[in-house]
Amino acid sequence: MTDRIRTAPRPDLLVVETSEGAQGLQSRSETSKDELGREVGSVLRVSGLTLDPNDVDFDRQDDETMIINMGPAHPSTHGVLRLMLELDGEFVLRTKPVIGYLHTGMEKTGEQLTYTQGATNVTRMDYVSPIANELNYSMAVEKLLGIEVPERAIWIRMMMAELNRIVSHLVWMATNGMDLGATSMMIYGFRERELVLAFFEKTAGLRLNLNYVRPGGVAADLPDGWQDDVAVICETIDARTYEYDQLLTGQPIFRERMVGVAPITAEEAIALSVTGPVLRSTGVAWDLRRAMPYLAYDQVEFDVIVGTYGDNFDRYAIRLNEIRESVKIVRQCLDMMPKGDYRVQDPKVTPPPRARIGESMEALIHHFKLFTEGMQVPVGEVYSAVESPRGELGCYLVSDGSSKPYRLHVRGPSFVNLQAIPLLMRGGSLSDAITVISTVDPIMGEVDR
Amino acid sequence: MIALPARSPEGVITSEGLACDLLCFATIEQYPKLVRAFKNAGFQMAIDVCGVDYLEQMDRPLPEGVVATRFEVVVNLLNMVKKERVRIRVQAGTDNPEVASLFDLYPGVEAMEREAYDMFGILFSKHPDMTRILMPEDWEGHPLRKDYGVGRVPVQFKEAPGPR
Secondary structure, rough: HHOOOOOOOOOOOOOOOHOHHHHOOOOOHHHHHHHHHOOOHOOOOOOOOOOOOOHHOOOOOHOOOOOEEEEOHHHHHHOOOOOEEEEEOOOEEEEEEEEEOOOOHHHHHHOOHHHHHHHHHOOOOOOOOOHHHHHHHHHHHHHHHHHOOOHHHHHHHHHHHHHHHHHHHHHHHHHHHHOOOOOOHHHHHHHHHHEEEEEEHHHHOOOOOOOOOOOOOOOOOOOHHHHHHHHHHHHHHHHHHHHHHHHHOOOOOHHHHHHHOOOHHHHHHHOOOOHHHHHHHOOOOOOOOHOOOOOOOOOOOOOOOOOOOOOOOHHHHHHHHHHHHHHHHHHHHHHHHOOOOOOOOOOOOOOHHHHHHHHOHHHHHHHHHHOOOOOOOOOEEEEEEEEOOOOOEEEEEEEOOOOOEEEEEEEOOOHHHEEEEEEEHHHHHHHHHHHHHHOOOOOOHHHOO | OOOOOOOOOOOOEEEEEOOOEEEEOOOOOHHHHHHHHHHOOOOOEEEEEEEEEEOOOOOOOOOOOOOOOEEEEEEEEEOOOEEEEEEEEEEEEEOOEEEEOOOOHHHHHHHHHHHHHHHHHOOOOOOOOOOOOOOOOOOOOOOOOOOOOOOOOOOOOOOOOOOO
């Protein structure tokens, strides 16, 4: 069994505590020819696609190159991403992401929590877009339960998910600006985000890990006067995106570092299972909201933004325009928000209102049962996916008929998209490596789970 | 429900799955052939690979003819043209689970297969880089297995409980 597992000596010269053994990038003298071919950017792993044997510099010696370590505490790696880079001068030859520094065993934790509690767990995975996580998890549970959520809950969920996409892309714009030295963008991005977070706080009581979308509906109805808040948010953010446009899009330094840097083709992106803005930047119009509509996305009008060249600039432009499209969807939600229940009226799934517990024995029993035992979910397994701001966020859920998931697996788009990084960085300079990490937009909470 | 690709291997059992277009069950031998047939039928993307440990669920409901094993590898494939999803549940063995790697067909499964190895100890033969991905290199055991001792390792900042 052990001969199938890749092993590597831990070099004595390196401090042993910082060596990751076989997980890390090995020096050339310890890398076989085949392995080197694969490692030189993931694209060379695609047999017969773009593989050019002459492109692989096999005969380079160890003393010509240098392996350096970037992260896990580097400010530009957006968390605890560690990259091992093989450099020739200032140019990157090989890259290997080493992850797991934020691994907290959330999938294992998910097996210990009831379905009601589960949303608090998954919302902490991708902490920049918590609503997408909760939505994904709740939809998987609802599919197993076989329940339909009320119309109003669907529209509230959709509106909150789109507001969350705006927040997520704003954080991306801010940090991307920061990485490139456009520090004013950092301030602006977080300033606008504050608007939406204030609305989240008003609605759900929390700003970040909301636990707002729950199996069966949402936690609370929208607050009084939400129309005004949302209208202000839409108006402000829509206008501000044009300011960002002025600030960044034509800016020569910004363009110099974005246009034509780190391109990826559609074939490569699909082969590497890359989704989200990185895939759309190559011209593939794949957006689950349009391709496999969930919630009420088939009833609203929006455009799927695609790029052409798959470079850094396309990924920037897609995210900027997706903010505008999300604003468009939120405006339609504002107009079309139906009246009715905000959660399904099934006492086995949703707790009774607080006021009912004092006057109804049945409500008290349901409340007690729900919070001590949790809801009973029929035996089965389901895979359900939504389009998170980073790509396809999937949830594979196995139920054994009890009140806790037997297996909770989350397909994090950041985790999978990270595989494109060695390919994108190949041949670029070290300073471009920063922009590549930024435009792929990995959220380490979701990568490591 | 969509049909199986024309040249699918014998013995694959299918049924209508919940929220997917087709659910297939395969043995370790049928699995690579089945995935190849699906890839030729236009499923361009391997969207997800994960493992499941059915230690406490050996009597789980399965279609007739499927021999339950402790470990399952669950693969989700996506056809982006026809907008179809296929889920394949591979009975991956009980004692030394090992299945073929899909790396040659879908390079994007590299990290996902490493995760399944790290969490469940399921080996993927011919995988180019079968190492742990989330846990440290010298970690003992595979955390998502059902018989993994939770609390076995003393945790900092806590009164460390003894091995459970």
